[in-house]
Amino acid sequence: MDSATRSLKKYEAEPIAVKTADGSSGAMELFSPFGPFIAKTTLPSDVISRINQFVDHELAQAGVRGAEFILPQALVEEGGEHSLMQHLANNIIAYHEACENSAVVSVTIEAVWIVNQPEGSPSPVHFHSSDVSGVLYLQTPAIDVREEQRNYISGRNAGYLNVLSGGKQPLNKSLISFKPVVGDLYVFPGWLLHGVEPFRGSGERRSLAFNAMVEIKG
Numbered sequence: 001m002d003s004a005t006r007s008l009k010k011y012e013a014e015p016i017a018v019k020t021a022d023g024s025s026g027a028m029e030l031f032s033p034f035g036p037f038i039a040k041t042t043l044p045s046d047v048i049s050r051i052n053q054f055v056d057h058e059l060a061q062a063g064v065r066g067a068e069f070i071l072p073q074a075l076v077e078e079g080g081e082h083s084l085m086q087h088l089a090n091n092i093i094a095y096h097e098a099c100e101n102s103a104v105v106s107v108t109i110e111a112v113w114i115v116n117q118p119e120g121s122p123s124p125v126h127f128h129s130s131d132v133s134g135v136l137y138l139q140t141p142a143i144d145v146r147e148e149q150r151n152y153i154s155g156r157n158a159g160y161l162n163v164l165s166g167g168k169q170p171l172n173k174s175l176i177s178f179k180p181v182v183g184d185l186y187v188f189p190g191w192l193l194h195g196v197e198p199f200r201g202s203g204e205r206r207s208l209a210f211n212a213m214v215e216i217k218g
């Protein structure tokens with residue numbers, strides 16, 4: 001890693017640890033009251049397994065590793081109270097109500113799709129045309145350790161979920177990089193820029209994305 005990249009990474013993408021002069025931590029509180037909320041939660045393994053089973057079958061049928069396709073509505077709704085649809089809706093409502101302090105009247109999940117990527121596949125930075133969007137991790141690759149330590153400019157980690165807001169300014173973070181973990185669900189505003197840099201390593205990065213519209217009371 002060159003010094004310029006290291007210097008940028010210091011300010012971006014990593015959790016903040018404040019140290020005092022004597023090396024102990026916790027003597028200072030940091031407040032960051034502005035900017036979009038990003039929620040992180042975990043979905044149960046039976047939901048993950050159900051979707052993975054379907055995706056494995058689809059990929060085997062097509063004979064491909066890299067693929068992006070819409071999940072059938074019947075699968076999204078399978079399981080009633082324990083369906084993917086219900087889990088997503090519950091979390092979107094909880095997220096939206098916590099952020100906006102208004103009761104949610106309805107959630108419409110407009111699309112749910114799979115992104116299955118072997119090494120070398122990027123997801124360029126983008127936003128969604130929805131009120132709320134998010135990503136659920138279904139499978140994660142073993143990212144080459146050297147690759148994981150090598151960061152892209154500004155500290156974006158290979159194969160991680162990189163979320164960006166605004167440009168780099170003094171005393172302000174503009175990027176956070178989340179390591180994908182199976183079962184983890186991230187929920188964020190549809191307008192928030194995000195993307196994934198290609199990784200090198202074995203296995204596949206399999207995620208599920210969705211677009212949801214939210215109606216609030218009043």
Ligand SMILES: [Fe+2]
Nearest residue numbers: 126128194209
């Ligand atoms: Fe996305």
